[in-house]
Amino acid sequence: MPHEPGNMNNDAPLLDAALADFIQHHVSINVATRDAANRPTLTRALGCRVSPDRRRVTLFISVPRSEELLRDLRANGTIAVVFSRPTTHQTIQLKAGDAAIVALEDGDRALMAAYGASFVEEIRQIGYRDPFASAMVSALDEDAVGVVFTPTAAFVQTPGPAAGQPLRS
Amino acid sequence: MTVTLDSIRSCFEGIVPSVIATCAADGTPNVAYLSQVHFVDHEHVALSFQFFNKTRENVLANPYATVQVIAPETAAHYRLALRYLRTETEGPLFEKMKAKLAGIASHTGMSKVFRLQGADVYRVQAVDCVFGRESTGPVPRPSMLAGMRACSRRLSACTELAGLLDETLVCLETLFGIRHSMLLMLDESGERLFTVASRGYPESGVGSEIRLGEGVIGVAARERTPIRIGHMAREYLYGQAVRQSFQDGAMAPDLEIEIPLPGLPESRSQVAVPLLIGQRLLGVLYVESPQGLRFTYEDEDMLVILAERLAMAIHLIGQHTEAHDEAASGIAPKASVSGAPAVIRHYAADHSVFVDDDYLIKGVAGAIFWKLLGDSTGGQRAEFSNRELRLDPSLRLPDIGDNLEARLILLQRRLAERCQFLRIVKTGRGRFRLQIDRPVRLIETPAGERR
Numbered sequence: 001m002p003h004e005p006g007n008m009n010n011d012a013p014l015l016d017a018a019l020a021d022f023i024q025h026h027v028s029i030n031v032a033t034r035d036a037a038n039r040p041t042l043t044r045a046l047g048c049r050v051s052p053d054r055r056r057v058t059l060f061i062s063v064p065r066s067e068e069l070l071r072d073l074r075a076n077g078t079i080a081v082v083f084s085r086p087t088t089h090q091t092i093q094l095k096a097g098d099a100a101i102v103a104l105e106d107g108d109r110a111l112m113a114a115y116g117a118s119f120v121e122e123i124r125q126i127g128y129r130d131p132f133a134s135a136m137v138s139a140l141d142e143d144a145v146g147v148v149f150t151p152t153a154a155f156v157q158t159p160g161p162a163a164g165q166p167l168r169s
Numbered sequence: 170m171t172v173t174l175d176s177i178r179s180c181f182e183g184i185v186p187s188v189i190a191t192c193a194a195d196g197t198p199n200v201a202y203l204s205q206v207h208f209v210d211h212e213h214v215a216l217s218f219q220f221f222n223k224t225r226e227n228v229l230a231n232p233y234a235t236v237q238v239i240a241p242e243t244a245a246h247y248r249l250a251l252r253y254l255r256t257e258t259e260g261p262l263f264e265k266m267k268a269k270l271a272g273i274a275s276h277t278g279m280s281k282v283f284r285l286q287g288a289d290v291y292r293v294q295a296v297d298c299v300f301g302r303e304s305t306g307p308v309p310r311p312s313m314l315a316g317m318r319a320c321s322r323r324l325s326a327c328t329e330l331a332g333l334l335d336e337t338l339v340c341l342e343t344l345f346g347i348r349h350s351m352l353l354m355l356d357e358s359g360e361r362l363f364t365v366a367s368r369g370y371p372e373s374g375v376g377s378e379i380r381l382g383e384g385v386i387g388v389a390a391r392e393r394t395p396i397r398i399g400h401m402a403r404e405y406l407y408g409q410a411v412r413q414s415f416q417d418g419a420m421a422p423d424l425e426i427e428i429p430l431p432g433l434p435e436s437r438s439q440v441a442v443p444l445l446i447g448q449r450l451l452g453v454l455y456v457e458s459p460q461g462l463r464f465t466y467e468d469e470d471m472l473v474i475l476a477e478r479l480a481m482a483i484h485l486i487g488q489h490t491e492a493h494d495e496a497a498s499g500i501a502p503k504a505s506v507s508g509a510p511a512v513i514r515h516y517a518a519d520h521s522v523f524v525d526d527d528y529l530i531k532g533v534a535g536a537i538f539w540k541l542l543g544d545s546t547g548g549q550r551a552e553f554s555n556r557e558l559r560l561d562p563s564l565r566l567p568d569i570g571d572n573l574e575a576r577l578i579l580l581q582r583r584l585a586e587r588c589q590f591l592r593i594v595k596t597g598r599g600r601f602r603l604q605i606d607r608p609v610r611l612i613e614t615p616a617g618e619r620r
Contacts, residue, residue, distance in 0.1 A: 030237065032190035032200035039233040040190035040198050043299070044246065065246075065299050080198040082188065093200060135244035155223075157201060164222050 013054040025118040033072035041068040047115025062139040091157040096149035178466040180238035181208040191227035218287040251291040261394030272398035316344040330574040338368035354452035374431030375582040389441035438463035444480040510608040517616040534576040555599040
């Protein structure tokens with residue numbers, strides 16, 4: 001079961017420094033939302049930024065490729081995001097109920113470009129070559145928005161016996 | 170942009186990981202990686218159920234899901250809107266996915282962790298292309314249609330079963346670049362397949378057997394469904410499966426009459442396709458490669474069409490020869506016989522035949538061989554017809570036209586490989602004689618006695 005905010009030590013953010021670093025580069029990021037009829041959709045995110053207090057995560061999302069997802073987020077703020085590092089299979093999922101669409105901030109485009117370079121470098125290491133590898137992040141130059149949320153639950157999804165467990169118990 | 174499921178089948182090869190979004194009854198979404206999205210047909214996919222996890226809990230409560238798959242050629246992303254229908258725990262789809270999963274698990278060293286509990290079948294409600302600067306064209310491959318056309322023409326020219334079987338395997342190599350292949354036929358018990366032709370192996374393995382349900386070949390036969398796997402699946406390595414079955418107690422006495430199945434020691438891609446006339450199983454066409462992910466959906470399509478074409482040709486040749494076989498007539502010139510006599514033993518219990526203590530053949534082919542030997546060495550007969558064998562009550566041949574031909578091919582090939590002083594020589598349509606170049610001594614062991 002997900003962690004309820006009330007069960008946690010209110011002083012500590014859900015993301016520790018290592019996790020906050022983990023989710024910002026080299027990982028594949030996929031985001032799910034759902035509509036009023038509980039029909040889910042998903043999209044690939046183009047990197048993210050973690051706030052200095054590690055309580056908020058802002059995902060970078062291509063607008064033309066994520067119409068349904070953005071429509072869902074305007075109607076409700078529930079979101080699930082999976083981060084997975086291709087070379088290690090280390091995977092975590094974050095969930096939140098307060099996701100909101102925001103404009104990109106100054107510097108976000110540079111963060112997206114750096115993220116894209118790190119991800120392409122990562123998948124080249126496991127054998128994906130160009131033009132495939134660069135095409136995986138071809139949305140980087142498209143119209144984009146931020147989707148900001150406060151993670152309230154985190155789950156380990158690295159393949160193995162602990163898959164599906166809450167990140168900390 | 171809406172696309173058809175058929176046109177994006179390369180997405181389901183498992184080369185780029187897929188992701189699934191589901192939603193709990195309380196409205197909480199979930200997003201997770203998938204080990205396998207299996208293409209079922211133009212409007213269905215199946216997902217492997219290995220563990221009871223959040224994804225599965227969600228779809229049982231709320232059947233809607235969205236899967237994102239990625240084309241390995243272009244990195245184009247596709248979103249599939251799915252609705253969960255049912256879980257299958259046996260049958261062709263389940264067995265196919267189990268075989269494929271065994272391949273993946275073996276490839277990733279996770280054989281113990283990955284066990285298929287069910288095949289979750291989903292209807293695909295929509296397919297949308299979402300990502301994609303389609304930066305590269307498809308990888309050029311030999312044209313399957315052109316190859317199939319040439320192959321079909323070459324098979325049409327075959328008038329005899331032996332030539333048809335060999336030509337099929339030649340076509341696989343020359344037209345499709347598939348260098349390791351074999352054809353197996355169902356035996357009279359309906360429980361085993363025996364190899365009648367192979368290509369690309371040091372030993373032909375003609376006469377080797379595999380039980381229905383064993384390995385990729387046996388499962389394809391039992392389930393009457395093609396099976397394609399892209400990595401070496403230790404659980405399904407048919408050689409091991411065969412050996413295992415011979416090693417277990419009940420079969421132990423048969424070890425001495427085992428002919429090793431041909432096969433690659435390091436097989437990384439395998440396809441087994443049943444040869445069917447309607448639902449009647451004739452045999453299996455099997456191909457393999459030392460290269461991982463060698464066979465695509467297109468190859469599977471081609472092999473299934475070829476198997477249908479071949480099964481129909483086998484069936485027609487069987488019917489044709491039955492109607493047109495000539496009766497045997499006359500007595501062939503006496504062959505010159507010299508050298509030390511060979512001792513040929515026949516064990517009535519299973520019709521196994523040993524030449525100078527070396528195993529040659531058994532079953533229906535063994536019974537036919539024993540009859541030919543007896544009649545030939547008796548002096549009066551030297552020529553035989555397929556028709557008389559088919560009608561001979563002592564042989565009790567199954568009432569199926571193509572069966573006798575396959576047995577004679579098996580006998581002819583085993584003799585050519587193991588026993589060169591005995592040969593089957595064709596003398597006309599459906600007629601042949603047994604050429605004996607050495608004196609032979611025949612010893613019969615009655616059914617009550619064992620080897």
